[in-house]
Amino acid sequence: MSSPKFRAxxxxxxxxxxxxxxxxxxxxxxxxxxxxxxxHRTGLGATELRGGPDRFDVLNGKSETLILDIDHERxxxxxxxxxxxxxxxxxxxxxMAPG
Numbered sequence: 001m002s003s004p005k006f007r008a009x010x011x012x013x014x015x016x017x018x019x020x021x022x023x024x025x026x027x028x029x030x031x032x033x034x035x036x037x038x039x040h041r042t043g044l045g046a047t048e049l050r051g052g053p054d055r056f057d058v059l060n061g062k063s064e065t066l067i068l069d070i071d072h073e074r075x076x077x078x079x080x081x082x083x084x085x086x087x088x089x090x091x092x093x094x095x096m097a098p099g
Contacts, residue, residue: 016092024076031047
């Protein structure tokens, strides 16, 4: 796999376990704020997840729009288009620099 074309990071002032759970919780069924949260937040109108437990087809009505990969060990959720896009979202603990 090639290196990313773009990389960004940000600080979330919240408990790591809570953020990781929110990011990696996905099960077959409707996309909701507590099931497939990262998919829900895209605003693409995704309605359903199929598959699992680590790879899901993301559906918008009857058509497949994206693939959602979940890595529970590394706290990563990745959304991938069929040929051009992959976004990886990772929850990690980082120490803030003093000041």
